Amino acid sequence: MKLSQRVLTMPESSIRKLTPLADEAKKAGRRIYHLNIGQPDLPTPKSFFAGINNFREEVLSYCPSPGLPKLLEVFSAYYQHRGIPLTPRELLVTNGGSEALLFSFMAVCDHGDEILVPEPFYTSYSLTASALGIKLCPVPTFVEDGFHLPERGEFVKRITPRTRALLVTNPGNPTGTVYTQEEMKMLAGLVQDFDLFLIADEVYREFVYEGEYKSFLEFPSLWERVLLVDSISKRFSACGARIGSLACKNPKVMRQLYKLAETRLAVAMVEQMGAIALAETPAEYFREANLEYKRRRDVSIAKLQSIPGVYCRRPEGAFYILARLPVVDAEEFAAWLLRDFNLDGASVMLAPANGFYLTPERGRDEVRIAYVLREEDLANAFTILGEGLRVYNSTVASPVVSS
Amino acid sequence: MKLSQRVLTMPESSIRKLTPLADEAKKAGRRIYHLNIGQPDLPTPKSFFAGINNFREEVLSYCPSPGLPKLLEVFSAYYQHRGIPLTPRELLVTNGGSEALLFSFMAVCDHGDEILVPEPFYTSYSLTASALGIKLCPVPTFVEDGFHLPERGEFVKRITPRTRALLVTNPGNPTGTVYTQEEMKMLAGLVQDFDLFLIADEVYREFVYEGEYKSFLEFPSLWERVLLVDSISKRFSACGARIGSLACKNPKVMRQLYKLAETRLAVAMVEQMGAIALAETPAEYFREANLEYKRRRDVSIAKLQSIPGVYCRRPEGAFYILARLPVVDAEEFAAWLLRDFNLDGASVMLAPANGFYLTPERGRDEVRIAYVLREEDLANAFTILGEGLRVYNSTVASPVVSS
Numbered sequence: 123m124k125l126s127q128r129v130l131t132m133p134e135s136s137i138r139k140l141t142p143l144a145d146e147a148k149k150a151g152r153r154i155y156h157l158n159i160g161q162p163d164l165p166t167p168k169s170f171f172a173g174i175n176n177f178r179e180e181v182l183s184y185c186p187s188p189g190l191p192k193l194l195e196v197f198s199a200y201y202q203h204r205g206i207p208l209t210p211r212e213l214l215v216t217n218g219g220s221e222a223l224l225f226s227f228m229a230v231c232d233h234g235d236e237i238l239v240p241e242p243f244y245t246s247y248s249l250t251a252s253a254l255g256i257k258l259c260p261v262p263t264f265v266e267d268g269f270h271l272p273e274r275g276e277f278v279k280r281i282t283p284r285t286r287a288l289l290v291t292n293p294g295n296p297t298g299t300v301y302t303q304e305e306m307k308m309l310a311g312l313v314q315d316f317d318l319f320l321i322a323d324e325v326y327r328e329f330v331y332e333g334e335y336k337s338f339l340e341f342p343s344l345w346e347r348v349l350l351v352d353s354i355s356k357r358f359s360a361c362g363a364r365i366g367s368l369a370c371k372n373p374k375v376m377r378q379l380y381k382l383a384e385t386r387l388a389v390a391m392v393e394q395m396g397a398i399a400l401a402e403t404p405a406e407y408f409r410e411a412n413l414e415y416k417r418r419r420d421v422s423i424a425k426l427q428s429i430p431g432v433y434c435r436r437p438e439g440a441f442y443i444l445a446r447l448p449v450v451d452a453e454e455f456a457a458w459l460l461r462d463f464n465l466d467g468a469s470v471m472l473a474p475a476n477g478f479y480l481t482p483e484r485g486r487d488e489v490r491i492a493y494v495l496r497e498e499d500l501a502n503a504f505t506i507l508g509e510g511l512r513v514y515n516s517t518v519a520s521p522v523v524s525s
Numbered sequence: 526m527k528l529s530q531r532v533l534t535m536p537e538s539s540i541r542k543l544t545p546l547a548d549e550a551k552k553a554g555r556r557i558y559h560l561n562i563g564q565p566d567l568p569t570p571k572s573f574f575a576g577i578n579n580f581r582e583e584v585l586s587y588c589p590s591p592g593l594p595k596l597l598e599v600f601s602a603y604y605q606h607r608g609i610p611l612t613p614r615e616l617l618v619t620n621g622g623s624e625a626l627l628f629s630f631m632a633v634c635d636h637g638d639e640i641l642v643p644e645p646f647y648t649s650y651s652l653t654a655s656a657l658g659i660k661l662c663p664v665p666t667f668v669e670d671g672f673h674l675p676e677r678g679e680f681v682k683r684i685t686p687r688t689r690a691l692l693v694t695n696p697g698n699p700t701g702t703v704y705t706q707e708e709m710k711m712l713a714g715l716v717q718d719f720d721l722f723l724i725a726d727e728v729y730r731e732f733v734y735e736g737e738y739k740s741f742l743e744f745p746s747l748w749e750r751v752l753l754v755d756s757i758s759k760r761f762s763a764c765g766a767r768i769g770s771l772a773c774k775n776p777k778v779m780r781q782l783y784k785l786a787e788t789r790l791a792v793a794m795v796e797q798m799g800a801i802a803l804a805e806t807p808a809e810y811f812r813e814a815n816l817e818y819k820r821r822r823d824v825s826i827a828k829l830q831s832i833p834g835v836y837c838r839r840p841e842g843a844f845y846i847l848a849r850l851p852v853v854d855a856e857e858f859a860a861w862l863l864r865d866f867n868l869d870g871a872s873v874m875l876a877p878a879n880g881f882y883l884t885p886e887r888g889r890d891e892v893r894i895a896y897v898l899r900e901e902d903l904a905n906a907f908t909i910l911g912e913g914l915r916v917y918n919s920t921v922a923s924p925v926v927s928s
Contacts, residue, residue: 129781182765220789362585362794378532386623391765
């Protein structure tokens, strides 16, 4: 009996290693501020629950594989309103953004094929690629540049005959970076010149605090080659619904995606009913959410930048900050915070950034901070972090001078 | 831009080709009896809807990747009650049986590895295998034997150094066959002697009409090597919920399955709440469902066997009959029934069996019949089928003498 290399080589997440320590700390009566979770804390619109609470069928039957027609219309209307021209036939409802990603990878890559991706990137990309025997080729970006893109040559030199697609997250996770129009045009030219697919993960579209945001599907020249990965998880604080979508304006691609959708028959019916009802969410919901997160970002950045040795730049979107800490190993520090430190009975949980890098050693001194706590909690959490760093570096580790 | 071979080589389902014809017929005012759909028509227990109708959270957050702890307990209690010793830690909640299958394949096979499977088998097996670059090696079974298993040598001669697992569906889809204790023991010996995993799809466990039923997990000698694929879809007439489960008593395997579960973060929360409430379903629900399906099976078999040239044996479980028809090409006949035939304004939709075979030409004259209609509808449907066959063979095709 042999387990597959595809699972054996998948890394276990560092968060998984830290969770037992956080549980221990809570058992010991300590309060833990979770800066590690990429899950919005704002209320899910009540319409979602109204949508499911009146749901009652004699038989809970399979939905059509591409999704409930009404939900496809709701998604189409949302995109049209946003200036993204997608018809219901160009859309699939998926089991969260995760399945949209899985289907994208399956549709464009065979075993051994390659996908370019700016690094750091969302952990599930490498796990999904491992599971499918696909090679991710990271293009490095850096905290000093606010994780903005390097010049085109850095992408070009990593393109091989096996390269099939470029994968980008915009706004970014774990970086919060929103690409400029110039960066998007560079990428658009690149995928056209090298005839690649562009897998665009835009699940944080509604969270942009600086400048104008454009979807990659707003470039008509890219219509045949963009696979748009999306989800209601962040947009509506509805991570638990597991309702995502995958869109493509190329009918040849959609035909193959339909086949993939048939392999798993359908997406959960009740959650789709809830997602349909979200269409009634007033525009203020997004405006208020945006203002709230922008305030939190500004509080977080100010507090972080005031901690000696911490380096980060102000990200333009999402609800993440990737920060460099004055430590050698952020995972060890994160474990120490949970295990050995508290300030007035409270500590913080961080997401070590090594899980967002494929290149060995990169991100070892970085952490991702998700500002999905209320402002006063954020302020407390950063006070604890600052004090934790001071104590750690004066008693546990030799201090590291930030470069 | 190149689409992957893994999707391009996936066949489009024959049902997909027939569906537009059925839609046309309905538009023309004809009634279509659906004998093609593997979806139970009995009511979903009301407790499911009670479970979701009181559900209201401030934030609809991610469930734990392995599933809601309460649902894992409910599943564990169900199995224990059935004599299948599974603890919550040996279970994962999945997006339907489909995802349980996907994870099983991913965990035990790399690209190019092989899985033995008695043929005919459920279509999604070959689609999922294609998507992952896994080779299914069919072991033929035949309508004359009621699709019971051939002798061990037929399995042994197909085992190669790349064979990693044996996949069985018991009770069977599309066959309705329930394996005898002797057949199960033969398979148990086989996987032990050749050190293979046994992927046991037992989603039709509650639908057995003859003899005693045993799960493969009731053989303690198999505990380390069985991956149990399951679902509430058939058990509770709840296909639309997309709640399945994957179980394994081998902690080394479970550890890898947890990683796969993390790649897609979580399963839909609301449907899990409904599934938890299903624990309250009284035992009569299963007894009544069983009696109802048994009656339907007997009506269907009697009617089918009375049609000249039709050959089938009485299956022991599930709600399917795989029957040989006196036609050369059952797919053409099924299309003709929808396009060109009606009896008093009604016709039937059949599932051509070619989709359940990987071996070319096998099953060409067979159809799968799902007896998920009320008895009087079933009787009408088979009258139409018989008359359709008579007309088809006397006017359209040259009649074929059944061997």
